Amino acid sequence: MTHQIQQFHVKGGPQYGRENLPKLRASLAKAGLDGFLIPHEDEYNNEYLPANAERLAWATGFTGSAGAAAVLGDVAAVFVDGRYTEQVKSQVDQSLFDYEDLVKTGMAGWIRKTAKPGQTIGYDPRLHSPDVLTKLQEAADKTGAKLVAVETNPIDQAWEDRPAAPLASVHPQPLDVAGEAHGDKRKRIGEDVKDDGADAAVITDPASIAWLFNVRGGDVACTPLPLSSAIIEPSGQATLFINEAKLTDATRSHLGNEVAIRPETEFADGLKALSGKTVRVDPATASVWVVQQLDGANATVQRKSDPVALPKACKNSVEVEGSRQAHIRDGAAIARFLHWLDTEAQSGEMDEIRAAMKLEEFRHMSPQLKDISFETISAAGPNGAFPHYRVNTDSNRTLEKGSLFLVDSGGQYPDGTTDITRTVPIGAPTAQMRRHFTLVLKGHIALSQIRFPEGTSGHALDALARQPLWNAGLDYDHGTGHGVGSYLGVHEGPQRISKAPNAIALEAGMIVSNEPGYYQVGDYGIRIENLQVVTPAEPVPGGNRSMLGFETLTMAPMHQSLVDTSLLSKDELVWLDAYHADVRKKVLPLLDGAAAAWLAKACEPILGATP
Template identity: 40%
Template sequence: MTNPEKLNAIREQMKADGVAAYIIPSADPHISEYLPSHYKCIPFVTGFTGSVSTVVITQDFAGLWADARYFEQAEEQLEGSGFELVKLKVQHSPEYIQWLSETLTPGATIAFDEKLVSVALGELLHKQLAYQRTQFKHKDYLSPIWENRPALPAQPAFLIADEHIGQSVADKLTAVRNAMKQHNAKYHLVSSLDDMAWLFNMRGADVSYNPVVLSFALISETEATLYIQSDKLTADDKANLAKSGVSVLGYDTIAKDLQFLPAESSILIDPRRNCFALYKLIPTSVQKILETNPSTHLKAVKNNVEVNNTRQAMIKDGVAITQFIKWVKENIGQVEITEISAAAQLREFRAAQDGFIGESFNTIAAYKAHGALPHYGATEKSNVAIEAEGLFLVDSGGQYRYGTTDITRVIPMGNNTEEEKTDYTLVLKAMIEGCKTRFPKGTCGYQIDAITRRPMWDYALNYGHGTGHGVGYFLNVHEGPQVFNATATAVPVELGMITSIEPGIYRPGKHGIRIENLVLTIADQTNDFNEFYAFESLTLAPIDTTLVKKELLEQSHIAWLNQYHANVYAKLSPFLNEEEKAFLGMMTSQL
């Protein structure tokens, strides 16, 4: 079926059921950001492949709500699909709810698959549309028209030994139960896959780029049950979990068990990380405590084993990045290099490193104007050759058995304009400003975001995405609860958190520049005013300085960059051959 045919088929079902509007979120029953193929509903219906969006269908309009990161991509991919792009004013905001309230007649019926809607979103829809007397139905209009829909993933899962992760499953369950007591919760439902992976020291391959496993957990004061496809874990793994007080049941059994929770008990549920369908199965006599998963905060603060292992992963990754930059610079004009072939070559360099499992996300290899698309992904249709001019942006990352990486570097290819040089220098200055900042305990991400943007604001420049996101330990490359963006999220930046700092400048039709390091929050000093924290730059890779306009930098930025490059050379050079070492020495020479 073509996209317009799929749209018509959905509308026919809506008409038969008396449904005025159908909502398709980008989610699965675990409210994941990255989805198994089985749940890639929006790409199936619309052809749009961006990772975050929402579709709303009525009988006379079909819209896809997406933010600034995807405007150009969506315009291109939605052409001829029957769907129109609706540009979000605020990133991650459900602005389509207001549109529905203004568009639908009072008493109209809205439908959505409750397995794909979070508790928070389901409640918000009911609350904001209550005055319209809106009716809601649980409907799946995609399964009847989705021929050869991909099956749920069946790859095996595995457990990581305690000594390689720094904390046992039993200790993690104890920490979660202590948090449950603080909330007076007798039970706790966990659906989010990264929390599941952390809690049970379990990894898998059910979702591209993220080493997670489709599973749920129900934790009580004395018991813990892992709901997972039975053949995903070996008998030894199940026995090891049993020693930690964990029983294993079938993936779908969670629905039945929730319906039989004891009356007058209480359950802790993260409204943003659990689906509306499971929430509605819980008996009304059970008190529902809506709070963030305790594991979300526990997971964000890395222990010493995780930190030290991540440092080793950064060395491996930095070697691969250095080899890649050298390869690009030495082969441009000698052999054809395209966006796709460059990304493939980078993967080969990473794959040669010990402990490499795979990429942590789809590599953004974006040449010239493609760099102005923050979430660009080269396709056979869009793929272009890299030439000896302009800028080549590469945002990539690796999953290693001992850490997760995420790094962006921009490679100047030659004949660069003054505008490119100025933009490059200001992005670098902003990245350094964020990395070198000292801040008091209790500082939140929006404050770091503003500090990082200041050098660009001085020139009336800005960027439409956040400055940084949390990063997991051999887990999701996007991890909360901390986030460096303009949203006033009251989550302090704590010791042991790993976060990205990645400012950018994007000029549509010209170029995009983003420079990114991952940083670890460390103790700095304590005085009469407060405990002060700082950042250790974990990422170890050269930053090209050939375009830098030194006069735009302050001495503190130059000093930071020179010290950073000295550290990069010291850490990476022992793992390079003589040619590579000489290249790195040139790239990290003092500014």
């Protein structure tokens, strides 16, 4: 994967729905369907999609990373979660699509209240997981409507200028950054499949493919994924189904004799060959189509989580050290950018696009940068109140004096993936801005300092980051922490820190974000995000439980002019000073000149400092 400056042209918008919804309805009429369900995900359940899989954006104009739509002959709806309640208003024509809550209502709730008896509603079985489809089917049954699987997606038929499927080269991930040979990984995963009584496991998550075979690709922007599928046996032998044009000679040699390579078009045949066997399939990530193929072959489907997901999430010592180094390297780029924000950008004449490009320019100073890890959230003033805002030429705002600027960004390096958010004042911040920032900071510190017993899930820790805001009658509508891959996805499961229940315990080696925030619609947004890795904690005298804690990986200062020290306890001030001392120690050697001087000052201690 080679890095590129991100583009800022408008990728979605109301015109998409106006132009394409009639085309879709015409396509449905030809297929004899009364309606169609449109998830955001593609055939691989990706969060970020290749251009040819942007079906939701084509039909509605909505470009967020989570959502869905449902279309009937006389009504349609688009579904988004709390991150996108403002974005959807600017991208989707409300005269064509009703706005619905993806979490509270969802497509199942909409079907229950909208579908009519006898209606036939189509769905693409390659785009829905069995878990999701079960809920949709139950909703349709209650209304008397019928869900029908389609062989050819009607959107693909109506999409006249649909881009070609991606064809990026797949390269080996070297052992000195992977930390474990793919043969050893395959044997380990194969043993797990065997212990669960299965004869094989189907792997459909491209991130799991990348980790399992120690390869990286470039089929998806910002994430080095090789779009492909695999079947692994208890012996550790595997079959990789992939467009062979993606494989270099070096990659074929790297995969070796224990990995059979077959064209992606033969995946159905590979599934049918499992006739009579017990096959492990993840019902949350694999598609209904996979299950249908296995059912048709009289295989026994064992519905269980992807056997790669948890081992991939628990980084080995080489991966953890790689992440540390990647974050120090990335910290130098962030420091140069924050220095720029504190100097040139204080003019009140810079804008969001120029700021995003400047940050990428600083990241590109590292020859090890492969790509950004997601499109930079460069949000000035009121745009910062949209948690997942994406700047474009239509929405671009100036960084005006008296406002806050929120920047959420990350880089892809061969040894690690970064994700960091900082909030910076343009001009002098108001007392209210400082109060809100400090409440968010208090929650961030609480989550970074916590010790917790082994077996604790992120769900149990989420309230720590929210408590200072809750005490003030405030909150935020997104999760507090997501997993992050090792030169892989910036959003990775199965662990998370969120209000939503999650039974997956945090384990040593897992990397998670710590990102509480506060969003004042029409005014500003505040978020503080560091990545941190779960580590064994020192034994507590008198304690009787094995404990875990967090080590902070992200190395970049907080803007101290936004900190209201009167709201911080001494312990919180000690944490902030210690963090800044660590940033200074690790990042300062990579800087020189004015940026180095700026970082040294930005990391000065608060306790003991001269008033």
